[in-house]
Amino acid sequence: xxxxxxxxxxxxxxxxxxxxxxxxxxxxxxxxxxxxxxxxxxxxxxxxxxxxxxxxxxxxxxxxxxxxxxxxxxxxxxxxxxxxxxxxxxxxxxxxxxxxxxxxxxxxxxxxxxxxxxxxxxxxxxxxxxxxxxxxxxxxxxxxxxxxxxxxxxxxxxxxxxxxxxxxxxxxxxxxxxxxxxxxxxxxxxxxxxxxxxxxxxxxxxxxxxxxxxxxxxxxxxxxxxxxxxxxxxxxxxxxxxxxxxxxxxxxxxxxxxxxxxxxxxxxxxxxxxxxxxxxxxxxxxxxxxxxxxxxxxxxxxxxxxxxxxxxxxxxxxxxxxxxxxxxxxxxxxxxxxxxxxxxxx
Amino acid sequence: xxxxxxxxxxxxxxxxxxxxxxxxxxxxxxxxxxxxxxxxxxxxxxxxxxxxxxxxxxxxxxxxxxxxxxxxxxxxxxxxxxxxxxxxxxxxxxxxxxxxxxxxxxxxxxxxxxxxxxxxxxxxxxxxxxxxxxxxxxxxxxxxxxxxxxxxxxxxxxxxxxxxxxxxxxxxxxxxxxxxxxxxxxxxxxxxxxxxxxxxxxxxxxxxxxxxxxxxxxxxxxxxxxxxxxxxxxxxxxxxxxxxxxxxxxxxxxxxxxxxxxxxxxxxxxxxxxxxxxxxxxxxxxxxxx
Numbered sequence: 001x002x003x004x005x006x007x008x009x010x011x012x013x014x015x016x017x018x019x020x021x022x023x024x025x026x027x028x029x030x031x032x033x034x035x036x037x038x039x040x041x042x043x044x045x046x047x048x049x050x051x052x053x054x055x056x057x058x059x060x061x062x063x064x065x066x067x068x069x070x071x072x073x074x075x076x077x078x079x080x081x082x083x084x085x086x087x088x089x090x091x092x093x094x095x096x097x098x099x100x101x102x103x104x105x106x107x108x109x110x111x112x113x114x115x116x117x118x119x120x121x122x123x124x125x126x127x128x129x130x131x132x133x134x135x136x137x138x139x140x141x142x143x144x145x146x147x148x149x150x151x152x153x154x155x156x157x158x159x160x161x162x163x164x165x166x167x168x169x170x171x172x173x174x175x176x177x178x179x180x181x182x183x184x185x186x187x188x189x190x191x192x193x194x195x196x197x198x199x200x201x202x203x204x205x206x207x208x209x210x211x212x213x214x215x216x217x218x219x220x221x222x223x224x225x226x227x228x229x230x231x232x233x234x235x236x237x238x239x240x241x242x243x244x245x246x247x248x249x250x251x252x253x254x255x256x257x258x259x260x261x262x263x264x265x266x267x268x269x270x271x272x273x274x275x276x277x278x279x280x281x282x283x284x285x286x287x288x289x290x291x292x293x294x295x296x297x298x299x300x301x302x303x304x305x306x307x308x309x310x311x312x313x314x315x316x317x318x319x320x321x322x323x324x325x326x327x328x329x330x331x332x333x334x335x336x337x338x339x340x341x342x343x344x345x346x
Numbered sequence: 347x348x349x350x351x352x353x354x355x356x357x358x359x360x361x362x363x364x365x366x367x368x369x370x371x372x373x374x375x376x377x378x379x380x381x382x383x384x385x386x387x388x389x390x391x392x393x394x395x396x397x398x399x400x401x402x403x404x405x406x407x408x409x410x411x412x413x414x415x416x417x418x419x420x421x422x423x424x425x426x427x428x429x430x431x432x433x434x435x436x437x438x439x440x441x442x443x444x445x446x447x448x449x450x451x452x453x454x455x456x457x458x459x460x461x462x463x464x465x466x467x468x469x470x471x472x473x474x475x476x477x478x479x480x481x482x483x484x485x486x487x488x489x490x491x492x493x494x495x496x497x498x499x500x501x502x503x504x505x506x507x508x509x510x511x512x513x514x515x516x517x518x519x520x521x522x523x524x525x526x527x528x529x530x531x532x533x534x535x536x537x538x539x540x541x542x543x544x545x546x547x548x549x550x551x552x553x554x555x556x557x558x559x560x561x562x563x564x565x566x567x568x569x570x571x572x573x574x575x576x577x578x579x580x581x582x583x584x585x586x587x588x589x590x591x592x593x594x595x596x597x598x599x600x601x602x603x604x605x606x607x608x609x610x611x612x613x614x615x616x617x618x619x620x621x622x623x624x625x626x627x628x629x630x631x632x633x634x635x636x
Contacts, residue, residue, distance in 0.1 A: 074470050078635050100472040110463030114394050126386045127473040129379065155397065171467070 022085050027052040027179050027210035028073060034081030035068050035234070042068040044234035045082065050179075050212055050227075055205045057225030058214040059325075061333070065234040066214035070183045073212070074104045087178045100128075103172030106183035111156055111167050117143060118152040124171045135174075142170040146200065162193025169200055180204060182213040186220060198224060218325035228325075232333050245328045251276065252320050254300055255291040259314030264290065270307040274300035288316070380474040387468075387481025388488070391455070395489060402492060405451065409444040409497055416440070416563065417504050426565055430596040437506040438518075438595055439562035442586035444493055445522045445529070446557040450549045452486050452533025457546045460538065460634075469634065479631060483530040490526040494519060509594030518592035521612045525585045528616035531623035538630040561586050561605075578604050581615035588612035 022029050028050035035043040043065045050056040058066045071077040073086050075095040084091045087101040111120045118139050125135025143152045146166040156164060165185065172180060182201065186194040201224055205211055215221050221228050222242050230238040230245070238245060254274065256267050264283050267290040271281040275292035283290050294300040301320055308315055395401060416424070417433040424432040459465045468478045508515040540546050559577050560566075566577035577583055587608030590597040597608075604611055 071466075076466055076469055076635060096472055099470060102470070104467065104470045106463065110467040112390065112464060113462065114397055115390065119390075119393060123386060123390050124467075124471065127383060127468070127471045127477075129382075129472065 022088060025052050026050070027054075028056075028084075028086050028212055030069070030073065030082065030084040032082035033069065033072060033079050033084060035065075035072065035077070036080050042234055043072075043079070043082075046231070046234055047236055048229055050210060052210050053205075053208050054226040055201065055211040055213065055224050057221035057228040058212065058231055059216070059218065059221045059228050059329070060214075060231035061216060064231045066216075066231055067183055068234075069231070070104075070106075070181045070212070070214055074102060074181050075099055100175070101178045103175070103177035103180040104183075105165075105168045105172040105181070105185060107185070107187045111164060111171060113156050116153050116155055117148050117159070117163075117167050120156060120167060121171060121174065125174050128175050130174070138174055142173060146170045147196075160193070162189055162196055165189060165193060165197060166200070169197065173204070177209065179210045179212065182211060184214055184216070186215070186217070194220075218329060222325050230329065230332055238328075238332050242325060245325065246323045248328065248331070251293060251295055252297055252322050253291055254294045254304065254320055255289060255318070256304065256308070256315060257317040258288040258290070259316050261285050261288045263313045264288070266311050266313050267308065270304050270311075273307070274303055294320070376474070380476050380480070383473045383477030384480045384484060386473075387477050388484045391481065391485030392488065395485075395492075402489070402496075405447075405489075405493055406444075406496055408447070409440050409493075410500060412440050412443070413437070413497075413500055413504060426568070428596070433504065434506060434595050435590075435597075436563060437501050437504075438589045438593055439560075439586050440501075441494065441497060441522055441589060442525070442560070442582050443557040443562045444497055445490060445526050445585070446560075446582045447553050448486065448490055448493075448526050449529035449533035449536065450546075450553050451489065452482065452530050453537035453540070453549055454543075454546050455482060455486075456534055456537025457540060457543050461543050465634070475631075479534055479627065482534065483527070486530050486533070487523060487526060490523060494522060506595075508592075510592050514592040514594070518589035521585055521588050521592070521609070524613065524616045525581065528581075528619035528623070531620055531627045534627040535623050535630055538627070538634070556580070557582060566605075578602060581611075581619065584608050584611035584615050 026049055028048065030046060030048040033043045033046040033048075035041075046065065046069060048058075048069065058069060060066050068077065072079050073084055073091060075091050075098050078092060086098045089097040089101070091098050112123070115123065121139035121142055122132075122135045125138050126132065128135075130138060139152075143149050146169065148163060148167060148170070151159065151163060156167065159167065169182075169185070185201070186197050189197065198220070201211055201213070205224075211224075213220075213224065225242065227239070227241055228245060229236045238248070240248075254271065256271060258264065258267055264285060268281050268283050271290050271292050274294055274296060275281055276295045279292055281290050281292035297320060301318065305315075305318060308318075416436040421432050421436075424436075426432060426435050456465075459468075465478065469475065508518070510518065536549060536552075537546070540549070559573060560580040561577060561583040564577075566574040566583065568574075569577055584604065587597055587605055588611070589595075591608055597605075
């Protein structure tokens with residue numbers, strides 16, 4: 001572990017920097033990161049804390065600054081202000097130590113298109129200074145692990161998008177990184193390839209790798225991330241577990257769909273009894289639907305079910321629904337997520 | 347697919363912890379890795395050539411067509427004065443022109459790596475950063491050597507001969523590679539400067555006049571004064587003049603100082619170009635992190 005450092009390493013570390021203050025359970029720490037380009041402010045005092053061994057989602061629309069954050073943390077870009085530490089080392093002061101401890105994979109699948117899958121992984125292994133023999137062994141292992149064994153000897157040119165992305169992911173895992181950065185790992189993938197990538201990320205996280213992934217897909221963040229930071233205009237505007245973020249928007253809601261619109265008043269009365277803080281249920285005659293926010297969850301559900309059954313009301317559907325991250329996002333940023341934003345500038 | 351294999355290499359396993367490695371090791375080890383990483387990149391670039399021999403074919407296409415055109419098509423109609431046999435005059439020029447186009451190969455390779463994210467992946471690895479550029483340079487010199495050998499074989503087939511000593515002949519090829527070395531830096535610089543792969547094709551607009559407004563096919567003294575002056579001071583002219591001299595091929599010098607000191611200029615030009623463009627290329631590379 002990098003933070004429990006040796007004597008010689010301690011000397012090179014400034015105790016005042018984020019690396020020095022970084023508690024051992026924190027894998028990535030960013031404080032007040034700033035990055036300006038000629039025409040725009042890409043990062044405007046961004047803060048981020050990623051706990052060791054967790055999957056952390058950076059969620060935001062195109063151009064929010066997600067990629068810029070990852071590029072700074074992966075030592076590809078220097079921030080104009082603020083500080084950042086990864087795996088115990090400041091990214092601007094000891095980039096080489098950071099590079100030895102991170103993996104980076106992204107939406108552009110940065111693998112060599114002309115080499116074969118195996119040649120790619122062996123080359124990256126050598127550049128990770130594994131030596132020829134260990135690079136070969138590691139390549140074999142990773143190709144097998146990512147289901148690329150059969151395509152190992154084929155030029156990457158002939159790979160599908162999903163295969164390329166898996167090879168890219170494999171290349172980022174050669175050294176079994178402490179922290180893995182995934183920049184929009186499933187953008188442009190078909191659902192099957194997307195599931196493959198998700199599966200790989202889950203396996204890594206289960207094995208203890210810290211994963212920071214950027215995404216503009218709410219369901220991706222919802223399914224994969226232990227915590228989510230919502231980013232807009234280069235700042236973190238919300239941070240928490242998916243459940244906590246959903247709670248910010250409000251609790252669960254209950255809905256009933258009836259067979260017969262004539263029963264609507266019955267249903268409204270039944271739902272009103274369980275609705276949160278005397279909120280009036282909404283009734284939609286066309287959809288034969290009644291709904292209201294509830295705080296008592298399943299208890300409210302069973303009570304409404306019993307009441308309606310006793311009254312002989314025909315029910316087509318009855319359920320509890322949690323707010324989606326879409327609603328969270330809309331509430332936080334004032335606009336819907338994904339697909340509608342302008343193209344990212346950086 | 348077990349989780350265990352993902353962590354096959356222990357977390358605290360610094361790169362090359364059991365070998366001569368480590369990011370903070372002394373200068374000797376830094377040098378070792380600078381060379382080792384460079385060779386890894388060279389290996390990759392040469393694998394590209396082996397897997398895509400068509401690239402060499404394309405690179406040689408224009409010079410080969412030039413040989414055919416200037417030896418067989420225009421050859422008999424061209425008169426560069428002094429009773430000089432035109433094909434013997436043109437052949438060293440074609441060598442020099444082929445080399446002068448080389449910066450485009452460097453630039454295109456750099457643009458492609460940059461745009462496809464390969465350069466960024468290299469930059470995110472704990473490798474010697476210099477290897478990204480030095481590896482490119484070494485592969486380009488090897489590629490240029492292959493081009494020259496192929497071209498020399500074709501030249502001999504159509505009747506060209508070096509009349510210089512073996513040492514002088516080798517020195518001539520050395521000067522060609524020295525020019526190519528200088529052009530690596532121009533290529534890297536331009537490759538990092540152009541906005542994208544689409545625009546890289548526009549480099550032909552630079553390459554054609556650079557290669558051809560020179561003494562490659564015509565003595566500058568036979569051009570209009572202003573154009574002749576440009577051709578005279580073109581580094582490609584100096585290299586062409588110098589290798590004509592070393593090959594013992596006719597030169598038809600116009601008697602100007604630059605032409606009289608072709609060999610000296612063929613050394614000075616590449617050194618000067620390197621002195622200017624190597625720092626520019628390195629700065630451009632470092633600016634990737636801005």
